[in-house]
Structure formats: C-alpha cells, structure tokens
Amino acid sequence: MNVIEFNQVSKSFQYHKVLSDVTFSVAQNSVFGFLGNNGAGKSTVIKLMLGMLNPSHGEIRLFNQPVKQVLPAGFVNIGCIVDTPVLYENLTASEFLSFSQRLKNLPRKEIERVLEVVDLSAYKKQSISGYSLGMKQRLAIANTLLGSPKLLILDEPTNGLDPQGMQDMRELLKYLPERAGCTVFVSSHLLSEIERIASHIAVIHGGEIVKQDSLDNLKGTSGELRISCLALSKANVVLSNANFHCSSDQDGDLLVSKVTREECAQVHHLLSKNKVDFWQSSFCQQSLENVFMKVSHQKAAS
Amino acid sequence: MMATKLLLIELTKLKRSQALLMTFLCPLSIVGLQFLMVLERGGRVVAEKGWISYWYGVTNLWYMLMLPLFVALITTLINATEHRSNGWRFMATMPVKRWQLFVVKAFISWLCIGFAVALMYLFASASILCLILIGYEATTPFSAPFVFDLPKVMLSIVPIVVIGHIVSWLFSSIVLPLVIGITMTVIAVTVANSTYWLYDPWTYHLAVTLFSYDDSSNLASIWGGVFGLTLLSVGATILNKRDIVD
Structure with a gap:
C-alpha cells in the first residue's frame, strides 16, 4: 500500500509555476528520502502533502484517500516538522508538548515517554527560550513522535543537531518502520545522512521529479x-x-x-x-x- | 470538545506572554495616570466634584483612548505569537480545522479585552479606596457608572476585535494593525458625536458608554454583536481556504 501518492501535481503562485507534474509514491513502512537544491520545490511538496497549500492541478492522496478527506483529522496519525522547528519560547517543553497530546487524545504519560526518547526529561520544566538550537530540534522531534504516528514527514530533521544527536536521529528513523510500523518521508540537504537511512529516493529539480527509485537501484x-x-x-x-x-x-x-x-x-x-x-x-x-x-x-x- | 481543547491550548499560549502582561498593564496605566493626577492636585477636584469626577476621568481615558488601542494591541500580540514562532505551520499540522483556530483566537482576544475592562474597574475602585485611606474626602457619595454596561460593551466591540484579528492574522508585521487601530481611534472620537456613528464600528463602545443617548446603547450593542459575528463567519470561511505560505 502507498501511504503518500502524488499524481501529476502542479502548483503555481499567481503566474509563477513552482511544481510541474510531480508524480511519486511512498510505500508503507519505508524510509523515503526527498532530495533537492534550495528552491527546487521540496518545501512546497511537503506543504501540499500537509494540506497547507492547495494544488493547482493533480491529485494528492494520503493513506489511499484524497488529502482533503484525510486532513486535518488524519494528523492524529501524522507527525511532522516543516522547516525550522516551531516552538513557543514563552512555554516549557511539557507545556508545548501538551498541545499535541491534548489534540491527539493521548495520555499525559506520552509526554514523559517522548522526552525520554530525545533525552530532554531533565529540561522539561525549563523555558524553551533557554534551549540551544539542537535542544529545540530534539523537542520538535519529540512532538512528532507523540502517539506513535503511522507517518512521519520531516523537513531537515537533523538541522542544528550535534554529531551524537545526528547519530541518535539516524538510528531512530532507520528502525522506525520495522519497530513501529511507521513510514518516514524525510527531506534533507545532508545526502550522506539520507544515504544511511533511506530505502527509496526521489530527486526534485526546478519543480520536477527528475529521478526516483530504490537507493540500491540509483547507486547501481x-x-x-x-x-x-x-x-x-x-x-x-x-x-x-x-x-x-x-x-x-x-x-x-x-x-x-x-x-x-x-x-x-x-x-x-x-x-x-x-x-x-x-x-x-x-x-x-x-x-x-x-x-x-x-x-x-x-x-x-x- | 475539540473547541474546548483548542481553547485550553490557546490559553496556555498566553502564559508568560506579552499579551497577558499588557492585559494587566494597560488598565493599570490608565488608573495610575488618573491616580497621580489627583495626587498632584492634592484632592481639590475630588472634594469639589466628588468621586464621580475621578471615575469619569478613568473611564473617559479608557473608553475614548485606551480600549480601541488595546483591542488593536491584543489582537496583534495574540497573532504575533504564531507569526514569530512559525506557529501557523505548527497549528496547521494539528487535527483541528483552520476556521476553529481562527474563531478560538478571536474569542481569546475578546476574553482578554473583557478581563482588561473588568480589571480597569477593579483598579479604579482600589485606587479610590487608597485615596480614601490616605485621607481624601468627597462631599457626594461614591457611584460607579458604566460598570453594569460591561455586557453591552463586550457586544459592541465584537466588530473591531474581529477586524483587528483578521488584519493581524493576515499580516505578520505588527505595525499595520496598530496603525489601523490608532487611526480609527482618532476618527472615532470625531464621528461618535455625529449622526453617522453607526457606520463606524470603532464608535460602538462609546455609544454604549460615554456618548449614550436614547436607544444608542442598545442599538450599538445589538448591531455590534450581529455585525461582528457576521464578519467572524465571513473571515473564517475565507481564511479556511487560504494557502499557508509563510
């Protein structure tokens, strides 16, 4: 089953076409790497996938249903980071995570669990304004892991992480499909990171998908x-x-x-x-x- | 159920926020100003004209100047939290509909304003008590006009809360909503006394309080409520379909 499907999707802002006939699919329980230079259209694809933008043409499906039917209720099963981590700096980590926990109807102990996963339990009562960039990124990751989502959509998830944090992140993402039955869609500039975790790859250039295949087939x-x-x-x-x-x-x-x-x-x-x-x-x-x-x-x- | 959860989340966002700080500071500044003016004059005005003059001093400043500015400020600050933190994107990945978020945020702004008006009355009463305790006396008994008009005031301000909310939702800059608020406040003072006041939503709270005559109080509150809720519905419908580009 495909968890994400893009069928000839195009997107224009006024007269500027940023995506042209984008077609790809992400199979269940895979780690899908999405690569492209700055301005290639990666973030636009992710925003379309999350229903933040409406496509000018084409069809987007999540879990085999049109995206408009799935979202926003379907966000219960989706964890995402879009661009820079979104955090309210006047709050503590626990308060911030309580947003998703409440809206996704999860038990309070889920907050403790994900804080443990990203190693932030000791800082949960501290204001986010005092966090380093890496800590903020880990907190954003913790937010995506709340409730064991079926799909993770991550835009540059290793931004700001130190080498240890990057390794932890890599291990986490690589084994999520088999351990938690989770499909991972990850976009990054760090090709070496993607190469270590992804099973399938798509390359976008100038708003068009120019290559997509399994990592083994691509590398030959x-x-x-x-x-x-x-x-x-x-x-x-x-x-x-x-x-x-x-x-x-x-x-x-x-x-x-x-x-x-x-x-x-x-x-x-x-x-x-x-x-x-x-x-x-x-x-x-x-x-x-x-x-x-x-x-x-x-x-x-x- | 979802609306209640969303409301709790939006209230959590107010913790340690500038919006909450201003909700306390704005009424305090108006009462503090009047308090210092009376102290400076040595209680002569209170002795001659009674506590009513002190009360009118506070409420005039509040309703003519501070309230419309505060509406612009609070709607701006509440939406600025999302603009600053990329919060729109974050909230767009939550299992809530966009129009629900729009309505709940407008409601939070409206609640803060109601809280600030109530605080203004509380601070004004407390300041009178302070003046009495330090020996100031008035010949006439204490009365507090406009206090029981609070529900009508809250209805009458719905349109300007919604307008401020829409503008600050659409524009990340805090300058534009504040400039609109200041400009409309100045215009409202002129228009409020004319027969055209009904065409300017920034005069409705004045029609309920300071410039009240005949049925203007009821008309302003009812029309304010109806017009405001209509604007809210239209805004929610339009914004629900918009792309989130920033």
Whole structure:
C-alpha cells in the first residue's frame, strides 16, 4: 500500500509555476528520502502533502484517500516538522508538548515517554527560550513522535543537531518502520545522512521529479576500483586488453571504472597472473552525492 | 470538545506572554495616570466634584483612548505569537480545522479585552479606596457608572476585535494593525458625536458608554454583536481556504 501518492501535481503562485507534474509514491513502512537544491520545490511538496497549500492541478492522496478527506483529522496519525522547528519560547517543553497530546487524545504519560526518547526529561520544566538550537530540534522531534504516528514527514530533521544527536536521529528513523510500523518521508540537504537511512529516493529539480527509485537501484552495482602499483603502464595494458576502462589519477594510482564487485576479483586475478605487483586495492561504489550531482547537472543542462 | 481543547491550548499560549502582561498593564496605566493626577492636585477636584469626577476621568481615558488601542494591541500580540514562532505551520499540522483556530483566537482576544475592562474597574475602585485611606474626602457619595454596561460593551466591540484579528492574522508585521487601530481611534472620537456613528464600528463602545443617548446603547450593542459575528463567519470561511505560505 502507498501511504503518500502524488499524481501529476502542479502548483503555481499567481503566474509563477513552482511544481510541474510531480508524480511519486511512498510505500508503507519505508524510509523515503526527498532530495533537492534550495528552491527546487521540496518545501512546497511537503506543504501540499500537509494540506497547507492547495494544488493547482493533480491529485494528492494520503493513506489511499484524497488529502482533503484525510486532513486535518488524519494528523492524529501524522507527525511532522516543516522547516525550522516551531516552538513557543514563552512555554516549557511539557507545556508545548501538551498541545499535541491534548489534540491527539493521548495520555499525559506520552509526554514523559517522548522526552525520554530525545533525552530532554531533565529540561522539561525549563523555558524553551533557554534551549540551544539542537535542544529545540530534539523537542520538535519529540512532538512528532507523540502517539506513535503511522507517518512521519520531516523537513531537515537533523538541522542544528550535534554529531551524537545526528547519530541518535539516524538510528531512530532507520528502525522506525520495522519497530513501529511507521513510514518516514524525510527531506534533507545532508545526502550522506539520507544515504544511511533511506530505502527509496526521489530527486526534485526546478519543480520536477527528475529521478526516483530504490537507493540500491540509483547507486547501481558498479563502482570504481583504485589500484596502487609500481608498474602502472603494464597494469593499464593488461586490463585494457581485457576490456576494462582504465585511467590514472594524480597520485599515480590506476583507476578502473564501471566495475562490479565480482569483476574486482577478475581484475586482481589478471594482475597476479601477469605478475603485476600491487600493494593496495579499494573498491568505491557510487555515492548518493554522485548520483544527485549527476542527475541535477543533466537536468540543468537539458 | 475539540473547541474546548483548542481553547485550553490557546490559553496556555498566553502564559508568560506579552499579551497577558499588557492585559494587566494597560488598565493599570490608565488608573495610575488618573491616580497621580489627583495626587498632584492634592484632592481639590475630588472634594469639589466628588468621586464621580475621578471615575469619569478613568473611564473617559479608557473608553475614548485606551480600549480601541488595546483591542488593536491584543489582537496583534495574540497573532504575533504564531507569526514569530512559525506557529501557523505548527497549528496547521494539528487535527483541528483552520476556521476553529481562527474563531478560538478571536474569542481569546475578546476574553482578554473583557478581563482588561473588568480589571480597569477593579483598579479604579482600589485606587479610590487608597485615596480614601490616605485621607481624601468627597462631599457626594461614591457611584460607579458604566460598570453594569460591561455586557453591552463586550457586544459592541465584537466588530473591531474581529477586524483587528483578521488584519493581524493576515499580516505578520505588527505595525499595520496598530496603525489601523490608532487611526480609527482618532476618527472615532470625531464621528461618535455625529449622526453617522453607526457606520463606524470603532464608535460602538462609546455609544454604549460615554456618548449614550436614547436607544444608542442598545442599538450599538445589538448591531455590534450581529455585525461582528457576521464578519467572524465571513473571515473564517475565507481564511479556511487560504494557502499557508509563510
């Protein structure tokens, strides 16, 4: 079942079209990474998903129903952070969390539970105005976790978090689908973070979805093999004869591109067989950042 | 049920807020001003004209100047809480309808104003008690006009509360709603004494109190209530469909 579905959704503000025929779906119990440069339309997509904006064209469905039918009552099952954390600085953490707790009909102890999860229990009586940016972000995350939501929609959730906080967040998001049956939609600039937690990815550029697939399919199975050896030219000839794409880099290493993990063994075998000694070999799969940059550049060029 | 919860949440937002502080400070400043003026004159005015002159001094300042300004201020501050904290987005992700939030927020503003008017009467009475305790005397007995007009006043101010609420809901800048409030307060003082007062909602509370004649008090309160609630319904319907872009 798809938890989120966008079918040819367009959005214009007066005469300015910010989204054009956006189509994607988010499967249940997946972590869906949504990537795009500043101004690409990420926040607009999230606002449309949350019913804050009305689409100019197309259909948006949440939990298999039109978004207008699901919301706002459906927010009982949805936790979200949109842009910078929304907090009332004159209140304490407990008072702030009581808003969602009351409106979602949750027991009071839920507040204690989520404060424990984000490690803010010790500060629950302190005014939010005295919180650091990271603490505010953790409090915003705590708010989204109230009541074990079925869908989390997070826009830049790791903003302001320290390395430990980012790691905790990563662990939390990665295992939410299997532990709590929760679907996670996360938008971020931090590609390395998304790469570690997401199972599916969509890339938006200039208001259009330019790529969407599972993370494994996007990154592909091939990568680059870097070999450090003395007999560089001999190695080059041996591998080129076997139809491998070879080049050398500034450090004097041999780069074999577009190889799979299985072909790496073949390369090693060929070098050994031809008595080419090498002291180091490392395989590097294509990163999400490479994929993102390539897709963005292709779109910009077209 | 949901409206009650929303009301409790909006009341929680008032904790340690500027809006709550101003609800105490505005009536206190008016009474304090009158109190200091009497102290400065050494009780001569009270002795000659009685406590009624003191009471009129406070209520004139309050109804002609402070109340319309306070309406603009309180509606601005209550909505500014959301503008400052990206609160509109936060509340838009809660299981409440937008029109419910709009109506509850208007109601909170209206409650604060009612509380401030009641405080003004309380502070004025307390200040008279203070003056009596420090030895000031009047020849005429104490009376407190307008106190029992409070329900009518509260009905008559509904339109300006709703107008202030709509303007401050739409614009994040606090300047515009305050400028509108100040301008309309100045105009209202001129219009209130004319036959055109019914066309200016900022005069309705004056028609109930200071400028009351014949049936103007009843007309202002009934018309204020009807016009105000109509504006509230129209505002809620329009804002319910609007995009939340900021």
